[in-house]
Amino acid sequence: MIEQALGKYGIVWIEDMVHEFVNVGPHFEEVARFLWPFELNKPADGLRGSRALYKDGGDTGNQEDLINELINKMN
Structure with missing residues (x-):
């Protein structure tokens, strides 16, 4: 492709x-x-604490093993 x-x-x-x-x-x-x-959409259930790092309970930063889950929400 x-x-x-x-x-x-x-x-x-x-x-x-x-x-x-x-x-x-x-x-x-x-x-x-x-x-x-x-281009991906916003996650269906929104972002929680988009200004906070993932390790601190937010959505930004390295999601490690859960990145596929986030991408599935964004399709």
Whole structure:
């Protein structure tokens, strides 16, 4: 899928996409436009304490093993 959409820019792997983002490469905008449809919504039940870190009972920060649960809420 990546190669079909971005192969003409020499981007064929997810690693190539990450490289463009990290280095703000010459095809940064093309990669960003490709990723646009994958934007996530807010979690269905909202965020609890979005200003507090996850380890302190909030939702921001490293969710470790529970990240998949959060992403499922955001689909």
